[in-house]
Amino acid sequence: MADVLERVFQKYKQCVLENPQNIGKVESACRMMSYLISGKSHNSLILSELLYSSSNLMVLLNDAILQKATKIVPKVSMSQERLMYYVTLTEYIEVFVELAARRLWGEIGSWVMITAIQILKAALRFLLLFYYKSGIQPSPPVPPVNRETFDAALLHEFPKNGEPDLPDDDSGDDDENQDNLLQLKTFTLKRSGRVMRRLSDAPPLHMRDWKLPAKVKETDKNPESTVPSILNTQRMCAESIHIMKPITHLLSMYIFGQASWKPWLVACGMDISSLSAMGNPEELNTQERGELRRRTLMMLYYLFRSPFYNRISEAKIILLLKILADNIPGMSLFLKPLMEYLPYWQKVYFYIWST
Template sequence: MPCFSTEVCAWIHTCAHRSLQHKECQGPSSGRFSDSHELSELVYSASNLLVLLNDWILRKELQRTMPVSLPQQKLLTWLSVLECVEVFAEMGTARVWGEMGRWTIIVLIQLAKAILRLLLLLWYKAGIQTSPPIVPLNREQQQPLHPQDMEGNSSGKDQTYVGRRSSRVVRSLQSTPSLQSRHWGSPQQREETQSRRAEEMNQHPTPLGLQETFAESVYITRPLLHLLSLGVWGQRSWKPWLLSAILDISSLSLLSDLKDLNRRERAELRRRTVLLLYYLLRSPFYDRYSEGRILFLLRLLADYVPGLGFVTRPLMDYLPAWQKIYFYNWG
């Protein structure tokens, strides 16, 4: 079965989005303006689901299962599916059922995600929750095992020799692998890559103490508390914005005391720290302070920096629609 990489799916989404933007520029008479964002997000969601399905097939064929139990794999899969379709579900529901349906589907999806994440945290001791829940496979590094490769590995050092002058490890002609699994790196480089890959796949989550479990629970339930505060104080109030910021910063500060995190967990904490910049794009801060300055900067770059207009002008057109979508900013 053909393998569809994440980069290919992202390219499909970009091409579809550009073509739909081109149709928008033709004017409202084309009848495409109101459909473009939904269609673009549909392509993007479908491509992500395709990657998820294809990764599952590859893992099954290569017999490289995740180092978690089967019920935990199912929870991670459902969580990944929700993250793939949440934006399209919001946009599609808003188009069919209006604002009331939009906020209903937002609450339902956030509630389902919080329940799944709390189960992973409290029941399965999954540690720090990462995004995406299931990391896409790197297809360039996935090589099936062939009988010839197994025979080559069993003979060990007899399959290579070291040059006298260069001290370079060279593979002998007899140990050349099959065409499907052939690579042009040195044997040492391949062994180091495979060992590092196996180590990363089998890394267990860092055990969390009471303080860290509470901090992660705060991060998981923060979207629900933000939605509740929006219902109480309204979308124009500063209180939901401040409450969400306090919860995010508190969770990060409590988790920063953790030692001996694995590579993926450290990357997740860095990602959460960078995502604090999203508060500049969230209402009401965006409406009162950021919008004019950001648009002015983008317009300045488009007018005075050659070549950047191809990026900044579509961004200026798309930013208002992007800022109104809840799952782009708060999900």
């Protein structure tokens, strides 16, 4: 049985390496299906989330295959990489686990699972922060990679065993190797000398442009561009506050009740304190600056978090969506389903309180 599974996986791996763009279409189709079936029946919400979580796990697996093959990902220790994948897997399935627990064990069972997941994520993130010095951690720690780097032409020279026939990182022949690969994707007109892309190596229709294929960016190949910054004491405290916020919020809800303003104020205050204590973001690397921008934008979620949403923002948000749906042609197709889905979305803890 193990041999059969190994052969199936090797065939799947080779399929991913030879057809990265088509695999991306399958991933997008699965994600789109999760949106389409949502709200169609009594069990549609949990089925939709199961399909959405599965599509994310498929992306994670396919990215891992492509990353290992192309060898352009910064190298970290195997134990640190494993912890990062654990956190990412947890974040991908947490909504489905919450909904499944509520269906199986009721409201109390769902809160037990929510608390267990948040404690697990916090423990793993603290281990990454203090033991592995991972710096400011993104959410998820293993984000989806840029698939444009892995188009079919770049992987055209891969042998059947799924491993790339590329030089080692320290061989010094990366530029020459990429030039050879680019020659496979283009040809030069004899009279004008103009370089053209081969039709067989053109990307999908929705991604096509008039630009020639580019080399892999140095920032994608260079591990130094993604090396975590060494955080000083102030930033370590700020990151610790960010990691502890979900557990503190759950504890305050248990003490003061879900309808109280105190859990909302405690969580909001911790987010503001964490962002303020980070200081000048220019001293951080590109990924860490992007994560701080994401956290800043996530502050808008406090408009949808109870009790602020129930008492203040709900009526205003619904009114704004109705005005846009009634006055902008075509917007009703998107906004009316959104208005119907908002009450369900707002009740799922991990949709609005995941980080």
